[in-house]
Amino acid sequence: MIIKNKQNNFIWLGLAISAIAPFFFPNHITLLTYIWVMIILALTWDMLGGQTGYTSFGNILFFGVGMYVCAVVQRDMFSSGLDRFERVSEVVVSLNASEYFISLAVGTFSGAIVAVLLAVILGSGILGMRGHYFAICTLGLGHAAAEITSGIEYLGAGSGMVTPIYPSELLVGKEGFYYYAFLLVAITTFFLFRKIYQSQFGLALNAIRDNENKAESMGIHTTQYKIAGWSISAFFLAIAGAGVGNVIGFIDPVEIAFSGPTFGVWMIVMAILGGKGTIWGPVLGAIILYSAKETFWTYLLGWDKVALGLLILIVVVYFPKGILGYFKERKQLSNSILSQKGES
Amino acid sequence: MDLLSVNSVNKSYGGVIANIDVSLTVPKGKIVGIIGPNGSGKTTLFNSIVGHHPIDSGEIYFNGEEISSLPIPKIARLGMLRTFQQTHIYGKMTCIQNMQISSDIDANWKRVFNPFSKDVDEMVNELLAFVGLYKKRFLLAGDLSFGQQKLLEFAMALMKKPTILLLDEPTAGVNPTLINGLIDRLHQVNEEKGITLLVIEHNMRVVMNLAEHIYCLANGTMLADGKPDEIQNDQRVIDAYLGN
Secondary structure, three states: OHHHHHHHHHHHHHHHHHHHHHHHOHHHHHHHHHHHHHHHHHHHHHHHHOOOOOOOOOOHHHHHHHHHHHHHHHHHOOOOHHHHOOOHHHOOOEOOHHHHHHHHHHHHHHHHHHHHHHHHHHHHHHOOOOHHHHHHHHHOHHHHHHHHHHOOHHHOHHHOEEOOEOOOOOOOOHHHHHHHHHHHHHHHHHHHHHHHHOOHHHHHHHHHHHOHHHHHHOOOOHHHHHHHHHHHHHHHHHHHHHHHHHHHOEEOHHHHHOOHHHHHHHHHHHHHHHOOOOOHHHHHHHHHHHHHHHHHHHHOOOOHHHHHHHHHHHHHHHOOOHHHHHHHHHHHHHHHHHHHHHHO | OEEEEEEEEEEEEOOEEEEEEEEEEEEOOOEEEEEOOOOOOHHHHHHHHHOOOOOOEEEEEEOOEEOOOOOHHHHHHHOEEEEOOOOOOOOOOEHHHHHHHOOOHHHOHHHOOOOOOHHHHHHHHHHHHHOOOHHHOOOEHHHOOHHHHHHHHHHHHHHOOOOEEEEEOOOOOOOHHHHHHHHHHHHHHHHHOOOEEEEEOOOHHHHHHHOOEEEEEEOOEEEEEEOHHHHHOOHHHHHHHHOO
């Protein structure tokens, strides 16, 4: 009980700091926004990758789909600017404040719904496969999506799209708005996922991770649980994608939306670094990895990728279960020793 | 009334014929044993019954319903559960969690995002005490000894309130003192909870003590069946075990 209170105090303190942080670092708001983005990415990856033990390399698909669907809705909802320009990638739509926020909300939600539908359709195809086979199947998802998008003129093809310009007449600037929007989404994701992991559903995911044959022979419809888990991840991942597209202001199929080597890999590394299969692990991993990445980039330019690689190497060698996984294991070990002492 | 009836089931893996024309019946509320030398097709028969793999020919009826081609989770939901020869438990979860997840979780989809109910927790404690693992309840199941894992697996099966339980060598790897306790518990489960048992067992003392009717498999065929003392004195069974 005491531990739980401590944890809650910690959460409140963290939230208070997060809420006022933009006022103290007005020049680094976008940087801080990305920490929330990273937390969402790591948390959503961990639902299947950590809690269910199904490593997915294709979650970036939902991120990009959310981004594109939202951008299309924002572009076409209030103006049909398409015919005024020769190339879709040059279309810049200017909206007034209410149009901007309505199209953003509708776009984000539609993006999330499309991502969930995709997760259900793809999931019923490939989530029947076990472990490594599923992982291999997901390898091409992001890349395929990037290739397909690059061929569709309606989506700007290879040159990408420009998201609408943030209305200028508002009290809250663009950076501030997206900071608090992502703060809200990240917190919602965190608390919802924590509730899920404490529920029967969460335990079913863990059971699949530990012994899927057993879970099946006990009457658990394992594939349905995996699909449901992937869909929940896809929902929040698409919301994150929709927001990131607007923060950057420009969407490109290979470098941004379906970018496997950046967002796609980071989400996996962050979750593993912090400790996969725990609720705090992905949060911790996201904060550490992103801070390290930015620090290295600032002070060790040219060697930043090397330094980041070294950090990951150290973690994998000395904390193969991640930072939180390491402490969890030690706690479990002392539990086990205590109970043996009590027995004899 | 026969709860489970297997009619001339054949099963082969490529060229290896594991079951040839195997038939057996398990009456409701009884304990039935299956014996046979290693490789005689006992576990294959179990796998066929619970739907682990499709059978080549024959029929399997459970409670009057044909289950020959149903998938594992469906058969499990009808009330037929099996335990494994090598223990199958959720190693990185505590004993309590192992038990909780074995309750009927998706009976109600609306409640799947809620924590487990008090009734489930009570049942968990009661059953863990029943198999003597209450003290170990906060430990990871993977840290238990092999014998304790077998007991846990047995308790997990009971969480589902099955009609029939198929036990694959419940006493293999369990120490002799624990075996006696296990036999008592199996009898208790059968008498008090009315759960029908179908048991594969190598330990003759156990199976003679437990079962009211015994089937003997050898080389994939049903060699003999009868009461324990009949089987004990059947020359064919003795020959099969001694390798004649």
